[in-house]
């Protein structure tokens with residue numbers, strides 16, 4: 001981990017083009033067969049808006065700041081130009097993590113607000129964090145993918161109460177767990193050609209341990225206030241460790 005500036009980790013063998021490890025699929029990107037850099041000479045308003053929203057997210061969002069600190073602490077410092085790309089995506093895809101090149105893709109044609117950008121960057125950084133800290137076998141072990149999707153849905157705010165109310169799911173008992181499970185299953189189905197039953201089994205097999213793994217937050221950050229507390233605690237934890 002330390003000494004791996006691109007934190008490629010256990011990626012696919014050189015020259016081998018594998019499907020993206022992402023919560024969504026990028027058919028055009030796959031067809032082009034190339035990783036794109038963060039700053040292409042694109043002057044579209046979507047691209048400029050995406051870059052500006054990304055910058056604000058990286059500088060101000062407590063979820064993201066905590067994840068960036070945690071990755072740096074684990075030897076996987078994130079570089080905006082190297083590790084993020086604003087691109088047009090098909091369908092209603094918001095973003096994805098391309099593990100083969102350690103790059104987060106942000107769908108500039110579909111991310112329309114700062115709040116949406118915050119959530120997408122947080123979600124994808126949780127995948128990047130898992131990629132950094134663990135030898136995740138994204139491509140062949142669906143349980144590994146399931147675990148990271150459970151964590152991303154649980155910790156990113158994807159299933160926060162406000163989001164759920166917008167989806168008219170309020171009032172359901174254990175709505176948070178239900179939302180996390182449902183979203184993890186949908187995310188797997190978006191990138192793996194497997195049956196719903198297989199995806200459900202993978203999520204259920206790992207759910208308890210992965211739902212209760214709150215690293216690096218130390219808690220489920222249900223809103224920005226929780227995230228700020230988690231960020232403060234993480235900084236204090238760092239301080240404590242550096243004193244022993």
Ligand SMILES: [Zn+2]
Nearest residue numbers: 022023152187
């Ligand atoms: Zn995901």
